[in-house]
Amino acid sequence: MAEKTIMLVCAAGMSTSLLVSKMQKAAEADGIDAEIFATAASDADAKLAEKNPDILMLGPQVRYMLSDFQKRVDIPVEVINMQDYGMMNGEKVLREAEASMAK
Numbered sequence: 001m002a003e004k005t006i007m008l009v010c011a012a013g014m015s016t017s018l019l020v021s022k023m024q025k026a027a028e029a030d031g032i033d034a035e036i037f038a039t040a041a042s043d044a045d046a047k048l049a050e051k052n053p054d055i056l057m058l059g060p061q062v063r064y065m066l067s068d069f070q071k072r073v074d075i076p077v078e079v080i081n082m083q084d085y086g087m088m089n090g091e092k093v094l095r096e097a098e099a100s101m102a103k
Contacts, residue, residue: 002035005051006097008080010059013040019080022090023097032094041065048073055101057093060085076100 006023008016016038027034039047041062048056056069056077063079070077078100084092 003033004035004055004098004101005053006034006036006055006057006094007044007047007051007053008036008038008057008059009041009044009062009065010038011041011061013038013043015061016059019085019088019090019093022088023094024090026091026094032098034094036094044069055097057097076103 008020010016020036020038023036024034027036035051037047037051044056047053053075055075056073058065058069058077058079060080060082066077066079078096080093081096083089084096
Protein backbone atom coordinates (compact mmCIF):
# COMPACT_ATOMS: atom_id res chain seq x y z
CA MET A 1 0.00 0.00 0.00
CA ALA A 2 1.27 3.44 -0.89
CA GLU A 3 2.31 5.84 1.84
CA LYS A 4 0.19 8.64 0.34
CA THR A 5 -2.85 8.51 -1.91
CA ILE A 6 -3.58 11.48 -4.16
CA MET A 7 -6.94 11.70 -5.92
CA LEU A 8 -7.47 14.04 -8.88
CA VAL A 9 -10.98 14.94 -10.00
CA CYS A 10 -11.95 16.42 -13.35
CA ALA A 11 -15.11 16.66 -15.40
CA ALA A 12 -14.76 13.29 -17.15
CA GLY A 13 -11.58 11.81 -15.64
CA MET A 14 -9.81 11.81 -18.99
CA SER A 15 -7.92 15.09 -19.07
CA THR A 16 -6.18 14.35 -15.79
CA SER A 17 -4.87 10.94 -16.89
CA LEU A 18 -1.79 12.46 -18.54
CA LEU A 19 -1.19 14.62 -15.47
CA VAL A 20 -1.43 11.51 -13.26
CA SER A 21 1.21 9.81 -15.41
CA LYS A 22 3.55 12.79 -15.09
CA MET A 23 2.97 13.01 -11.34
CA GLN A 24 3.76 9.30 -10.97
CA LYS A 25 7.01 9.74 -12.89
CA ALA A 26 7.98 12.68 -10.67
CA ALA A 27 7.15 10.67 -7.54
CA GLU A 28 9.22 7.70 -8.72
CA ALA A 29 12.16 9.96 -9.59
CA ASP A 30 12.06 11.45 -6.08
CA GLY A 31 11.54 8.12 -4.32
CA ILE A 32 8.06 9.11 -3.12
CA ASP A 33 5.70 6.21 -2.41
CA ALA A 34 2.35 7.50 -3.66
CA GLU A 35 -0.73 6.13 -5.33
CA ILE A 36 -2.02 8.78 -7.72
CA PHE A 37 -5.23 8.35 -9.67
CA ALA A 38 -7.87 10.37 -11.49
CA THR A 39 -11.61 10.06 -11.55
CA ALA A 40 -14.61 11.81 -13.03
CA ALA A 41 -16.53 14.16 -10.76
CA SER A 42 -19.55 11.86 -11.06
CA ASP A 43 -17.52 8.97 -9.55
CA ALA A 44 -15.74 11.01 -6.89
CA ASP A 45 -17.86 9.93 -3.91
CA ALA A 46 -17.42 6.24 -4.70
CA LYS A 47 -13.66 6.65 -5.13
CA LEU A 48 -13.39 8.63 -1.88
CA ALA A 49 -15.02 5.74 -0.01
CA GLU A 50 -13.06 3.05 -1.86
CA LYS A 51 -9.56 4.56 -1.88
CA ASN A 52 -9.59 6.78 1.24
CA PRO A 53 -7.17 9.37 -0.27
CA ASP A 54 -4.94 11.70 1.74
CA ILE A 55 -5.71 14.67 -0.52
CA LEU A 56 -8.26 15.58 -3.15
CA MET A 57 -7.11 17.79 -6.03
CA LEU A 58 -9.66 19.32 -8.37
CA GLY A 59 -9.00 20.12 -12.01
CA PRO A 60 -9.61 23.79 -12.87
CA GLN A 61 -12.76 22.89 -14.80
CA VAL A 62 -14.42 21.59 -11.59
CA ARG A 63 -13.11 24.23 -9.18
CA TYR A 64 -16.73 25.22 -8.52
CA MET A 65 -16.96 21.99 -6.46
CA LEU A 66 -14.28 23.11 -3.98
CA SER A 67 -16.52 24.30 -1.14
CA ASP A 68 -18.83 21.30 -1.52
CA PHE A 69 -15.95 18.83 -1.13
CA GLN A 70 -14.38 20.85 1.71
CA LYS A 71 -17.64 20.53 3.66
CA ARG A 72 -17.91 16.78 3.08
CA VAL A 73 -14.40 15.44 3.56
CA ASP A 74 -11.85 15.68 6.34
CA ILE A 75 -8.77 15.83 4.08
CA PRO A 76 -7.11 18.70 2.22
CA VAL A 77 -8.96 19.75 -0.94
CA GLU A 78 -7.10 21.92 -3.44
CA VAL A 79 -7.71 23.27 -6.93
CA ILE A 80 -4.86 22.50 -9.32
CA ASN A 81 -3.21 25.66 -10.62
CA MET A 82 -4.62 26.33 -14.10
CA GLN A 83 -1.20 26.99 -15.65
CA ASP A 84 0.33 23.84 -14.15
CA TYR A 85 -2.70 21.87 -15.31
CA GLY A 86 -2.51 23.27 -18.83
CA MET A 87 1.22 22.57 -19.06
CA MET A 88 0.72 19.13 -17.46
CA ASN A 89 3.45 19.98 -14.93
CA GLY A 90 3.21 16.80 -12.88
CA GLU A 91 6.21 17.63 -10.71
CA LYS A 92 4.80 20.98 -9.60
CA VAL A 93 1.32 19.57 -8.94
CA LEU A 94 2.92 16.78 -6.89
CA ARG A 95 4.84 19.40 -4.84
CA GLU A 96 1.59 21.31 -4.24
CA ALA A 97 -0.09 18.11 -3.05
CA GLU A 98 2.80 17.33 -0.71
CA ALA A 99 2.76 20.85 0.72
CA SER A 100 -0.98 20.67 1.39
CA MET A 101 -0.70 17.27 3.07
CA ALA A 102 2.11 18.57 5.29
CA LYS A 103 -0.02 21.42 6.71
